[in-house]
Amino acid sequence: MRNAFADEVTKIGAENTDVVLLSGDIGNRLFDNMKAACEGRVINCGVAEANMMGLAAGMALNGLKPIVYTITPFTTTRCLEQIRVDVCYHEAPVVIVGTGAGLSYAQLGPTHHSVEDIALLRTLPGMTVLCPCDQMEVRAALRAAVAHDGPVYMRIGKKGEPQIHEQMPDFKIGKAMTMRDGSDVCLISTGNMMKVVLDAADLLAGTGVKARVEGFPTVKPLDGERLAELFDKFPLIAVAEEHSRIGGLAASIAEWLIEQRSFSGQLMSFGTADEFMHVIGSQNYARAHFGLTAEHIAGEVGKTIMSNAAVA
């Protein structure tokens, strides 16, 4: 995803001379093309994220379109107060990009994991939260973020993620995307879990369960219209995300349900547990540790469907 980001931001920067890329001393050579195409508008701000976020806010209030890019914990929790005060309070149209979100950097340990960012950033007034699922969605989401007149947080993976969309999708902030049709259960995914969720739908199909798969690349604002439709149609909805079950997409859907005052249905949440991971492993190992595999999701959803049928 980060290569797609670098390529697309270069194109956007060439088209729009207000676009400035601020990076926190990462992406060695990644932005060489943009440096050449956008002279003076690729700024390495050093390992100083509080200053970088303040810079971005000051730029955005003075006619520029800054995009802040570094590893997710450092562009979110490290400088959360600057995001809250300098960016959101000022309604500054800054695009904040976290690379290696979720468990992408599993092997680097919990300092580099990011499974709280959605929860923290979506509470900030005026903040839009985007979690594209593959490189095509990264490109489309980035374009939408740059065009948006307000703060946007976009979490992306690192590299080598499976491609889901053949082409750049028609991306609108706040709009869900139906990725696969089905009538028995609805699986909702955000961000880089889409492939796992589609695989889970395949496994369920093998057991005769037709799963609809919905992509929610926008976590905030939620697509309430789509949720209403889904809760109307499906007695069981399962959400999977590479994020803590506290405060992520599933939790925000639960909040949405509370506001509906009256609802029926069952909501399952697959995400990371309330713990730091003290064992080391690959991203897939870390996902398995938290039950974020197609097998586990399909198994749990299948069991729930069976037990619901038994009760009925």
Next chain:
Amino acid sequence: MSTASSIQNGNFLTQDIETLRDTAALIRSRIITTSHRSKTPHLASCLSCVDIMVALYFNIMRIDAGKPADPARDRFILSKGHGAPGLFQVLAERGFYPVSDLDTYGADGGIFAEHPPTPHHLPGIEAATGSLGHGLPMGLGMATAGRLKGLDFRVFVVLGDGECNEGSNWEAAMFAGARALDNVVVIVDYNKWQATGRSEEIMSLGPLVDKWHAFGWNACEADGHDMDGLVSILSEVPDGSGKPKAIIAHTIKGKGVSFMEDDNNWHYRIPNEEEVAAANRELGVPA
């Protein structure tokens, strides 16, 4: 006391030194009266940076109060946001909004809080400060925007000495040094106190000139209450050094009222009616 003797330079204002001193006295009086009426603290912190703000707004800065969003305007950020009661008076006197707007200072439903609101809510404000250590990074973003857009405006940022505890200032200082942002001026309101004690005892603050110099700035000292000296030093921006400029302005917390000067109780104390009258007598401003 009025702006009658001011010289209109285009849309800009250039008060002479004597008038600047009168303006500063008037602003101090209004701050003290408003603190009493609205029970707003941080009086002494406001009084220490009044002369700096008056020199900037009434002589140095290229601003037009009628065009607060003019892209070419000079920017001012009061990074020590708790000095807002002073800034609000300065902006009103400078014509950004009527002085009478401040009659509702601190009232429910109003916009004049103890810290500056956002630029969207009050003309003349460039950054909603209050949490310390935010103003300089934002100011550097503005200065960088000026560079990229080919505008020659300057950015003036007032930091408190206590505020220099915040590490974000030093991140910003390194950034500005490396990028040689000579359109930026930091003025440290060095009143030697922070909220609960002597700044030098709480954190090793000094030597401030050496510190800023070491971060790549052209740093110097000044008397933060000497209007003549302030105007003279602030008149040379950019100063030709090719570096951002740091002015370590020696100030006195509570400056202008003998019984408030260098007494840190006035960081939080609210003056009573007698104290307001006594302060106004000292300032030579009719109550």
